[in-house]
Amino acid sequence: MRSFYILLPLFSLILPNPGLYCQQPDISDFRLGGEAVVTGDNCIQLTPDREWASGSIWYKEAIGLNAPFEMELKVMLGCKDGSGADGIVFVFHPYAQRTGYQGEGMGFAGLEPSLGIEIDTWLNEHLGDPLADHIALLRDGQVDHRFSLKKPVAIPNIEDCRQHPMKVSWSPDEQRLRILLDGKTVLTYEGDIVDRVFKGNSKVYWGVTAATGAFSNRQAICFDKLEFTKAEDIPPLELSGKKAGLLLKGEIITLDNLQFESGSATLLPLSKAELDRLALLMKHHPGLNLDIFGHTDNVGSAGANQALSQRRSEAVARYLMDKGIPRHRLRPKGFGELYPIASNDTPAGRLKNRRVAFRLSRPVP
Template identity: 40%
Template sequence: MKRLICLFSSILCLHGIVNAQQNLQPYILNGSATQRTCNCYVLTPDAQQLSGTVWNKNKIDLSQSFNYVFDVNLGCKDGSGADGIGFILQTKGTNLGAIGQGLGFKGISPSLGVLIDTYQNNNENDPPYDHLAIQMNGLSDHSSSGNLAGPITLLDGQENIEDCNWHLFRIKWDAVTHQLEVSVDNQVRLSIQKDLVMDIFNGDPMVFWGFGGSTGGSSNLQQFCAALRPEFRFDSQQILCDGTAVQLNDNSSSFGVITRRWWDLGDGTTSTALQPPAHIYPKAGHYEVKLVIEDNSGCISDTLKAPVTIGSYPVVDFEPPILCLGTPLQVNDATTIAVGTLEKWNWDWGGGITSNVKDPIAPYTTPGFYNVQLTVTSKEGCSSTGGTQVQIAEQPVISATGKNACFGELNVFTGTNETPHLPIHKWYWDLGNGDNSTQENLSYRYAAGGKYAARLHAVSDLGCAAKPIDVPVEVVDLKAHAGRDTLIARDQPLQLEGLAAGTGLTYAWEPATGLNDTRLSNPVAILQKDQTFRFVVTSPEGCMDDDTMHVKVYAGPEFYVPTGFTPNNDGMNDYFRVIAPGVPKLDFFKVWDRWGNEFFSATSLTDVWDGTFKGKPADTGTYVWMVQGVDYKGRLFSRQGTVTLIR
């Protein structure tokens, strides 16, 4: 127990042992290679033109199978980094190595190299991505006879391996089948079948093995470790639930034999077994499991810290208790869980009908009561089942009417429940103008004429909504307009222009004096004296509106022109204008000063002189005017005179 306390309080208490063991390591280091920890080595620091090799002192026998596991790290500089590392088998000795593109392998013969190349050398026929290849006899050119397999990416779909991360690198040799298999992060990437002893090493099965790495004009920090990775796993059937015995299985990776393990299960429980006994955690919650391993060389791993969630059991619930036909029968899961993550749902609707979505649509088509059961399972494998009776209710049916109205009067709305056995709990009118009402029947006065898209909603006592009914209504606003007041010459025909909104309208003008037809919207009037007309419009619904216009009758044709005006913007007599009863067409209207300078000119009776000349106020004084036009009988008609401008 003291040993465990030492390990989990601080790994530093082992450093004295580790440092003593480093001097006993069976490796020879060359060039830039250095030992970083008990089981880890730097082949090249991040510097140019370096070579580092680490060779095991003891040869291995290729007539025997081996399964070597390493961690490799190719640095962090993608693109500008180089050059790579290789796992090498050779018979020449333990002081070999080369800088640059050779990766410590080039020129060594006989040899076999599993090369991780992070730089594209065109003269070596390298691909543009970081790549893996198996080569022999120091030939690193991928187009040479020494290229046995590859090049390919180290990981499927990943072109960059200079990612600052450690990657598990496995070399597996089967001496019986003569198969060499290379895996990266537990993915088999390359495999060859070749008699290495006879085809490469001339019948000599005893070879040195180790790692080489190099840099050239570019560089990277390049490292490897004799793998010592603590890891654990759960059986595929293991559930992690409150009160359930949990079995942790060791799944560690190591280059050598794992001789010792130290477990901390996160709740104060510790163990040194290959795998701790099945363990029941005291309660649901989140725990941190720690694992440290030691191999037969005396190297001790970093501490694995892995979270483990012991889940609580779901509290099953769902809603609503009443579903309405005529709408999607949407059921919503309302299950809660104190610890863990809900992952699976299984609904049992009865009659062998099931569903496995979280929020399903119930399959029922007729009203009634149905027993529904739901089983919910968490990601941790914790399951609970609950059920309740769900009512499938009918949808009420309603109808509605709306009556058109004249502007200023009331529109009448009525609602009717066509399914009296389903009482209506609430009526809801949308009157189409932003106003609402909760009355079943109502009378409503709109503030403006027009068409309104009213709509009636209703909800039954069980909460089921009826299909809404559209009730379009119209407020008839005739907007009668008799026309602007005007003036006319005695006996001059005047075309009246009565206007109104709507179709199928009837018209009446009062009085009939001087009119050719009082029932037209645009009769012709010939008058002898001033007259005020009333224009009356009636719609098919019986709506009525009226308007008046006044006609001033002059003896004409004639031009009426004032003798003076005061353009001082006081709103009184500010403009000089001509009034021309009986003269519908004006040829010109002009104003001159006493020296004959033209100050104003117009060809329309609506144009007026504002007392300015070229944008500036004209002087006070007397001006000469002349007007000419064609009267309603086609005769040329003109007048002239003077006007006084007073300021």
């Protein structure tokens, strides 16, 4: 059961979904750095309107990117359009409370590995900034847009003294990061962030950094809602017999206790706990697909064995789909009696041959 922590600017409330926790936003859940100051219940000024200022906030607990993340807030980038700078960055990073270079780096530059959603209000030509205020998806502390995961998207002037609603959401099932500003989707990114950016490590901290340089603006945020799963609440990943590690290395494995009713494709109840763990493993590695290979012994006709092995591999796929794994990630295939791993002359050997095997694979780009 995943635990979701939602911070709402309302009274504490219990939602009907068990395991869902809600609480009032508590600024003490963040560590403030640099010149960041709390200015209201849910509001933090990251920089004053002063040259060479910087500020950051970091959420104290690590979050798991293999669970959904959603944040709704308001951003204020100041009142000076022509001479305002530099911008703010929403940062995901495996180490807590580190802040990168100021000025054009906006407190993000130099942090590696990292993912950064920038709202940039100052044109730095050597970094490939467009003339307009813009949003881009940065990685590994690089503010030069040649290295951006998603190139800058121009937005209307945001240094207009107003609060702008913003929403950042990450769906690991869809592998989609979406950013809305003023109610409109301005940027989406589809890809395996955990694998591509964080090298398989889904446990990250997140924060917001901002900086000014030779030009400045008052830059602030107010949180409306935060929804995420603490990394520590995500159960450990293991299949019995330490097979998760083998599977992640690309080896073909069989699962203990994966059994069917005799001659049928109906899973025995004892199979389900292990398949539940397999589903969880797949959710943690959303960029990987699963081959499901059904095999039989040589009792009965080859044609019947082929059909049975196909039905069994499909039964496993259906079970995993019911647990939330998308169909396109599952590749059931029956091989019948073609590939025995033991002698079919003994009961023990035939038992070994009646099996479903699994292999994780990376999709071909």
